[in-house]
Amino acid sequence: MQKLQVQGVHHITLTGADRQTSIDFWQGTLGMPFVFEQPNLDTPGENHLYFDPGDGRLITVFTHEARKPDPSPTPRGAGNLHHLAFNVSAATFAQAVERLAARGITHSGVRDRGFMDSIYFRDPLGLLIELACYRFEPPAGFSHADVLREAHLIRVARNAHAIAPPHLADAIERLVARRHGAGAEDDTAN
Structure with missing residues (x-):
C-alpha cells in the first residue's frame, strides 16, 4: 500500500x-x-x-x-x-x-x-x-532534521541518554564528509 x-x-x-x-x-x-x-x-x-x-x-x-x-x-x-x-x-x-x-x-x-x-x-x-x-546550524545543503537524525544515531551508538553537543558536532562532521564523498572508512564519529 x-x-x-x-x-x-x-x-x-x-x-x-x-x-x-x-x-x-x-x-x-x-x-x-x-x-x-x-x-x-x-x-x-x-x-x-x-x-x-x-x-x-x-x-x-x-x-x-x-x-x-x-x-x-x-x-x-x-x-x-x-x-x-x-x-x-x-x-x-x-x-x-x-x-x-x-x-x-x-x-x-x-x-x-x-x-x-x-x-x-x-x-x-x-x-x-x-x-x-x-544550538547549531546545519551545514549547507542539510536541514536541522538531517543533523538531528545523524546525532541520534551517534547517541544510540554511544549509549547516551539524550543528544548532547558532542553528538551534534560529530553529526555535522559526518554530514560534511558525506557531502564531499568521504567513505565510511573516514568516518570516525563513533
Whole structure:
C-alpha cells in the first residue's frame, strides 16, 4: 500500500476567543504578521484569522466575539495538543525572558534540551507555547532534521541518554564528509 507522503506543515488552526485577543497575542506578543481574515466557511458567525509564523506557512485562529479568554491550561489527555513550539533566533531567545517579563507573562525560564534551549509559557487561552532555539546550524545543503537524525544515531551508538553537543558536532562532521564523498572508512564519529 502506498503512503500519502506529506511535504511539511501547511497550517495549524486553533479555536480562539474574540478577535482582538488573538491579534494581541499572535501579532502583538509573538510578532507574527496578521496576513488576512475571512469568515469561517464552515461555521457561520465565526471569523478566521491568518498569521505568518515567519516561514511563510500559516497559523490560523477561529474567533467568535461571544467567546471569552480562559487562561486555564488546555486538557492534557490522549489526542489533545500538548504545546506548540516556535523557532526563534539566538538573538531573540537571549531577550525572551526579559520581554516576556515586561509583558507580565509567567514562563518556565530557560530549559536546556541538549540540542536546543527552550522557554515555555501559556497563551491567553491556556495553550502551552514553546520558544525554541537550536544550538547549531546545519551545514549547507542539510536541514536541522538531517543533523538531528545523524546525532541520534551517534547517541544510540554511544549509549547516551539524550543528544548532547558532542553528538551534534560529530553529526555535522559526518554530514560534511558525506557531502564531499568521504567513505565510511573516514568516518570516525563513533
